[in-house]
Amino acid sequence: MFIRAYLRASTDEQDAGRARTALEKFASDQNKVIACEYLENARGATADRPELLRLLKDARKGDVLLVESIDRLSRLPVEDWQKLKAAIDSxxxxxxxxxxxxxxxxxxxxxxDEFTSRMLGAINSMLVEMMAAIARKDYEQRRERQAQGIEKAKAAGKYQGRPVNADLHKRVTELLEAGLGIRATARHADCSSTTVLRIRDAARQ
Incomplete structure (x- = not known):
């Protein structure tokens, strides 16, 4: 059995490896060892997650995709979640x-026995779907509250927007201009591939 652990945090300021200890303990309690780890900082509401895509590319039938919770795997809209789930199932x-x-x-x-195994599998599949839907709903509600807070701050003249990390932008730009790829730049700049892409695209505008 090959266990692939997926660890995700939403922003570069958060520690994507925070759940590593809990995942390792869980595997150890089952007398198993995590064979491969995929770690990235990317929003769960986007399908563009290089490490998750790499996990799917590496995976073989019967492998385990181990996560702390379903919302680490997805906060995707229903259409994108269905595509991801289909890829996982395939x-x-x-x-x-x-x-x-x-x-x-x-x-x-x-x-x-086969009957029990199939019943538990069906129940688990239903609960995975339910938790994915809850994760998306939670994401949408938080975004709505955030937007309301921003509008209120703007009305009060207190909203200044998210500060730009000028040093990170400069470092990423220099690495890209030196000919490094997206993942290599992310590694050297100590940020996510998503951040590198965002800085690259902003520089092209």
């Missing part, structure tokens, strides 16, 4: 989330 990956006990059977070697 690879034969088993989603195991720490906060979804019905998924834990996917990391265990023991097999019950």
């Amino acid at each position: 690879k034969g990956l088993r989603i195991v989330a720490l906060d979804l006990p019905t998924s834990h059977q996917g990391i265990q070697d023991t097999k019950g």
